[in-house]
Amino acid sequence: MQIFFSNGTYTRFDVATGKVDEGYPKPINDETWPGLAPYAGDIVAACTWPGDKLQIFLKDGRYIRYDVAKDRADPGYPRPITDESWPGLAPDARQIAATLNWPGDKLQIFLKDGRYIRYDVAKDRADPGYPQPVDDSSWPGLAAYKRLFGCMVNLENKKAVIFLTDGRFIVYDIAADRIDPGYPKSL
Template sequence: MPNFNNFVATDWRSGKDRIYFFFKDTNTYSRFDLGDHRVPEGYPEAIKESTWPGFHENAKHLRFGFTTTDVGNSDGSDDFTWLFYYRDETPMVCKYDQDQDKAVAHYRVENSIWAPLLPYFDRIVAGTWWQLTGKKFLFRFLLNDGHYLSFDFLKNQLTREEITATSMPGLERFKHRIITAAQNDRTFADSYYYIFLNRGQFLIYNIQQNRLHSGPHAMNDDAWPGLFRD
């Protein structure tokens, strides 16, 4: 069974929405299709050049990742996964083109559009596009010290706040247990943020309402069909 204390989840928006799970102990990954609500047959699969071209060599050192649309798309593509990792001791980010399904660039974080994150890099466990009305490019990053970052991409402004009953209602009880997280960008409803905890549990957080929707729930095959295959 995959190790659910050492994995990274990240969303994918090109084509059918999905969540990818990277299992670092075994250097394997699974694809959870949100529309079908299951992992297709054939997973988990090895992370290699043919499955994650241009990124496979760095997957074992992945820390967090998330999707953007219309950010950094000078080459004409819309959807990118940004995969943050360490190369030796250097914080790096891979720009992965979802439409071409390959890595198109690697940057030192300090030289990238995500440079403001650098002072907090080793504390970030998850990030996502925090889509709110009137806030086109707002991102939120969860830290392992009970705080979160809000990054206004257009204004290049970064703020750090404590996770409390006021700032992120319902999450305060779990703020020191977060392993990773990924967004379900639901088309005709509020977006859900799946926040994965240690002890084999997860939460469902409503982004637009900024509150805990439900949880904790058990991580099992009923909640995530097909994810627990060997």
């Protein structure tokens, strides 16, 4: 699993061992991530996408589609997030703080202001009625951390790891819909 950092670096984390791979973090450059070098410090979130793609969101409201199989950014990117490219996301494009792939072909897009948007990947549009606040009815236990969300990773639809911008992390039980006991913990 790849984790992007706001300082223009990334790390590779081995889920099976629970450790960062040897030699990381590394800089995001055209050798490690072809096509991303000019945007390395602007990456705010990334998510997996059908067709062996990554969607990489930038702080200025644009996104880059990255072809994992070809190991390069697709030509013509970055592009602005508009109602044509990301229906329902355009008004909040510059507010994206984190994304989390979710069961049922959903993508949870967390915003800097403590709200989130549920995006339907199969229908390629935001679900009606979003954005909604991150509170204890929508995300039990996460309301206190809603303005600290950094990178988020779904671990095989069982657990989600939520890295906070203050150096802590949370493990969220997807099936139980709650934070695991004892979290957050320091990195």
